[in-house]
Amino acid sequence: MKILFCIVFGMISFLPAYADEFTNHQQHMSVIGNDSRQLLNYPPDVRVYALANMRKHLQALAEIMDAFANAKYDLAAGIADSRLGMDSSGAAGCRVDSMKMDMKTMPMSETSHLDHQMSLLMPEGMRELGQNMHRSANEFAVKAREADKDSRNVAAAAIALARIAQQCVACHESYRMQ
Ligand code: HEC
CATH class of the missing domain: 1.20.120 (Four Helix Bundle (Hemerythrin (Met), subunit A))
Incomplete structure (x- = not known):
């Protein structure tokens, strides 16, 4: 029972970490995709x-x-x-x-x-x-x-x-x- 609890809890705690990573990646891509900083001449x-x-x-x-x-x-x-x-x-x-x-x-x-x-x-x-x-x-x-x-x-x-x-x-x- 203890082992099952650990596995289920482990999976649940992994999910938000995965979601965070995905969001970071998306944010990273959008920074590359539209760089609105002014280019110096x-x-x-x-x-x-x-x-x-x-x-x-x-x-x-x-x-x-x-x-x-x-x-x-x-x-x-x-x-x-x-x-x-x-x-x-x-x-x-x-x-x-x-x-x-x-x-x-x-x-x-x-x-x-x-x-x-x-x-x-x-x-x-x-x-x-x-x-x-x-x-x-x-x-x-x-x-x-x-x-x-x-x-x-x-x-x-x-x-x-x-x-x-x-x-x-x-x-x-x-x-x-x-
Ligand atoms: C008035 C504007 C301005 C200020 C203030 C400024 N920077 Fe920069 N810095 C720039 C710009 C513009 C770039 C080029 C960024 C680019 O092209 O992506 C740059 C690039 C850099 C780079 C990259 C150098 C390389 O070889 O590619 C470093 C490191 C850096 N800055 C450090 C600093 C640090 C540390 C400070 C503060 C103590 C600072 N800068 C303050 C405008 C500034």
């Missing part, structure tokens, strides 16, 4: 540069999370400011000063040239989302330094850290490069 060299910049963003975020998880709040703040913050080199393509650079009068390195191109081709809505993300990194840094001084501030810093990742997601939901 980046030439190949700008796209390769922008994607490499994105991978650096992810690397920085991973390092921030690692430092934070090990209670190295000051280190986490430093990485956030210098590698993701509004004044970091990775934010250049989202800054208006890159857009205003005059290529004829200013000698330009290859990276500033690509940042300039990226900033010119970036839709206004995307620039705003980009700046929000870079600013959220600076805001996290402030909170992380407060956590470094007083551990009662750790929870607020953790919320600010989650906000950075939310800003990455917001842009990825709306734009694509390829």
Whole structure:
């Protein structure tokens, strides 16, 4: 009787799992089938540069999370400011000063040239989302330094850290490069 119960119960509990898997698969297919994100008009060299910049963003975020998880709040703040913050080199393509650079009068390195191109081709809505993300990194840094001084501030810093990742997601939901 016990064995029969186990078999029947096992089958019943398997069914919802199967149904979930099927729904996930359908959702996955519909994402592939109708991608409504706006395609950016980046030439190949700008796209390769922008994607490499994105991978650096992810690397920085991973390092921030690692430092934070090990209670190295000051280190986490430093990485956030210098590698993701509004004044970091990775934010250049989202800054208006890159857009205003005059290529004829200013000698330009290859990276500033690509940042300039990226900033010119970036839709206004995307620039705003980009700046929000870079600013959220600076805001996290402030909170992380407060956590470094007083551990009662750790929870607020953790919320600010989650906000950075939310800003990455917001842009990825709306734009694509390829
Ligand atoms: C302002 C917009 C924007 C923000 C903010 C943004 N991204 Fe992206 N990211 C993009 C776009 C557009 C792509 C290309 C996606 C596509 O073509 O499917 C991309 C691609 C990527 C990729 C793929 C790189 C590759 O080589 O294919 C990674 C990784 C990534 N982003 C990480 C991040 C992380 C981490 C953050 C936040 C810290 C972030 N991005 C914030 C716009 C953004």
